[in-house]
Amino acid sequence: MKNLKSLIFLLPVIIFSGTDVKKVAKDIKEGKIDVGEEYGMEIGQRYHKIHSEILGIDCEKCHIEKYEENYLYQRKYKLPEGDEPGVVKREVCIKCHKLKGPASLKLYNIK
Amino acid sequence: MARYGLVIDLRKCIGCSSCVAACKLENMVQKGNWWNYVIEYEEGEYPNVKRIFVPMNCMHCENPPCMKACPEKAIYKNDYGVVLIDYSKCKGRRYCIAACPYGVIHYISKEKTFYDNHETPYEKLPIKAKHPLHRKKAGIVEKCTLCWHRIEGALKENKKPGSDYDSTPACVPVCPAGARYFGDLDDPDSTVSKLIREYKAKRLKEEFGTKPQVYYIF
Numbered sequence: 215m216k217n218l219k220s221l222i223f224l225l226p227v228i229i230f231s232g233t234d235v236k237k238v239a240k241d242i243k244e245g246k247i248d249v250g251e252e253y254g255m256e257i258g259q260r261y262h263k264i265h266s267e268i269l270g271i272d273c274e275k276c277h278i279e280k281y282e283e284n285y286l287y288q289r290k291y292k293l294p295e296g297d298e299p300g301v302v303k304r305e306v307c308i309k310c311h312k313l314k315g316p317a318s319l320k321l322y323n324i325k
Numbered sequence: 326m327a328r329y330g331l332v333i334d335l336r337k338c339i340g341c342s343s344c345v346a347a348c349k350l351e352n353m354v355q356k357g358n359w360w361n362y363v364i365e366y367e368e369g370e371y372p373n374v375k376r377i378f379v380p381m382n383c384m385h386c387e388n389p390p391c392m393k394a395c396p397e398k399a400i401y402k403n404d405y406g407v408v409l410i411d412y413s414k415c416k417g418r419r420y421c422i423a424a425c426p427y428g429v430i431h432y433i434s435k436e437k438t439f440y441d442n443h444e445t446p447y448e449k450l451p452i453k454a455k456h457p458l459h460r461k462k463a464g465i466v467e468k469c470t471l472c473w474h475r476i477e478g479a480l481k482e483n484k485k486p487g488s489d490y491d492s493t494p495a496c497v498p499v500c501p502a503g504a505r506y507f508g509d510l511d512d513p514d515s516t517v518s519k520l521i522r523e524y525k526a527k528r529l530k531e532e533f534g535t536k537p538q539v540y541y542i543f
Binding site: 253254261283284286287288289290292304305307308320321322323 | 357420431534535
């Protein structure tokens, strides 16, 4: 029973980690999944499609209402700051995109 | 080999944006884009409040995520630690913009002149007359170059970068508060190294592991 509970708890992690994300990435690169050619994070653009439509991540997982006063991100004063349902804090990205995360991009030097 | 960087003393910064204006003019940055920008916020509770000004530009990271993210390999780090964009290779895919945790890379959506129906003498120049780092065009990205054209010029003339006005990034000498310092981070006797040691200067968002070469004294 305890094992089953842990499995249920870990299921989203297992689904989102491991091969699924990598397979999706591979399929996108090979053109099997069409995410468009508009490279950008705004609605309808490539990265937004990957995160929302293809991976099915809820809006609230990435979007916050607004940046904190002391959030140091230069383009926070530019669009799409006011976009619904809110801005994306870059710290959220590294939860998955860190070196050993489920969607490791080897961009940041975080283990 | 030297490794150039900046130290910004936030205790001195008064948020006047002289650095912003100097950068804009020096590099003819696209209208609406800013290679250099001052972020303002307040700290504390009334009556003990203070306003903080944080000038932001490219951090010229030791581990630049933008460079790793670029599928065209258009972003590179030169021998002096300056992160630069090769405009001839950039295809405007904007992976770098998504990867940069500081939000300092900008996309040139369409070529705009500074004034409507009027080109400045600089805008009239043919593209080949401009320094390669100023040959920007629509559909690519742009960011601070640490005024590499100035540093490069100094190196060619066997001058020490940072030794005079023309061999220092434009944002540094214009600061009326003297809050910006430029120099060799690898030289323990340089002003920047001394300041970093003395005031335990910090780098922004160290949790990203990017190791910026712009230090801040808080």
